[in-house]
Amino acid sequence: MPILYSCVARGKNILVDHTSSNEGSFSQVASSALHNISTSSDYKTIYEADQYLFFVYVKSGVTYLCAAEKDYSRTKAYDYLLDIIEKTESYTVSQDSEFTQQQREEITKIMTNSSGKPVNTKLTKLQDDVDELQDIMIHNVEQILKRGDKLDDLMEKSDLLELQAQSFAKTTKKVHKKYWYKNARYKVILGVIIGIVVVTILVIIIVVAT
Structure with missing residues (x-):
């Protein structure tokens, strides 16, 4: 299957896009994805929506995106984006605002005619496997970092x-000590009182006996 949708965007603003299929609302999905795409550094990534994959390549603050079915070659998808980058980079670098109508038509024509660089089938399959493994590793690292935050x-x-x-525990010890002293004091006082009573009784007995 061919590339079904492609676009060039700066920030959240799609400068130009092209679609070769009426199957999905690619433009809406792309607009939504752009809100989560950082353009502070150059990198590539993949988003999944329904039965489609959205391949993203960020270069010099500009986002290049294309959509294809899940079984489409990752290598071919990124070769397609690289081909567009090479042919349109002069436009994106020199243009700080939206493209002119002529520029949009020229880029759309490039998107329509571009098929990516020719690749060897075996190498493509190997590269796809490597890219898929890399995506899995990145995903796992992100999950570990999230779990790390939760552990923190x-x-x-x-x-x-x-x-x-x-x-x-300290408060309990203080309270226990306080009441221990208080109980000890009451016991001493009670002992003194009992002693006085006992002595008094003894005195009375002695006096009566004599």
Whole structure:
């Protein structure tokens, strides 16, 4: 299957796009994806929507995107984008605003006629496998980092609970010590009173006996 949709965008603004299929709302999906695409550095990535893959290549602050079915070669898709980049880079570098009508027509023609650079089938398959493995590894690293953030939160909560437990233990010891002293004092006072009573009784008994 061929490339079904392609576009060139700066930030969230699609400068020019082209579609060769009426199957999906590619332009809407692309517009939505652009909100999540950073253009601060050059890189490439893949987004998945329904049964389609959206291949993204960011270069010099400009986003180049194309859509194809899931079984389409990743290598061919990126070769297609590289071909467009090479043929339109002079437009995107010199143009800070939207393209003129003539530029849009020229880029659309390039998108229509471009088929990517010719590649060897075996090498294409191998490169696709490598790219897929790379995507899986990146995804796994992102998940690990997310779990790492959650672990950090748990560690912070655990440390806080530990501090609260230590504070509670200290407070408990103070209260226990305070009441121990208070009970000891009451026992001493009670012992003194009993002693006085016993002595008084003994005195009375002695006096009566004599």
